Amino acid sequence: MEDRCVCCGGIIPEGRQVCYDCEYIVNEKVKEFSKVWDFLKKACDAIVKTIQEFWNSIKKLFKDWVEVLARIPKNKRDYQTQRLLYYGSIITGKSNNWRRMHGIQMVRRRRL
Numbered sequence: 001m002e003d004r005c006v007c008c009g010g011i012i013p014e015g016r017q018v019c020y021d022c023e024y025i026v027n028e029k030v031k032e033f034s035k036v037w038d039f040l041k042k043a044c045d046a047i048v049k050t051i052q053e054f055w056n057s058i059k060k061l062f063k064d065w066v067e068v069l070a071r072i073p074k075n076k077r078d079y080q081t082q083r084l085l086y087y088g089s090i091i092t093g094k095s096n097n098w099r100r101m102h103g104i105q106m107v108r109r110r111r112l
């Protein structure tokens with residue numbers, strides 16, 4: 001009985017599972033796949049890097065603003081200022097104690 005390729009059913013030398021043609025095709029597909037994989041990996045790394053840089057620039061921007069806004073007396077802060085202060089203090093990693101010291105707390109949108 002002749003040995004046959006498990007992929008295409010072609011006749012193959014004894015002791016083999018697949019013919020040389022099918023083996024070649026599979027190897028090419030693997031090479032192609034690893035190229036695509038490398039590309040995706042590089043693209044993901046670039047996206048992560050961009051997001052990190054974006055996030056860092058946001059943090060930097062907020063760092064100064066939070067200090068400036070915190071000097072506005074509590075009773076003179078409008079809704080937007082309070083929100084900016086609250087989220088800014090979180091983004092820049094201020095402690096709960098710092099927030100308490102500057103009278104900063106979460107504010108909810110007032111219903112119209």
Ligand SMILES: [Zn+2]
Nearest residue numbers: 005008019022
């Ligand atoms: Zn084959």
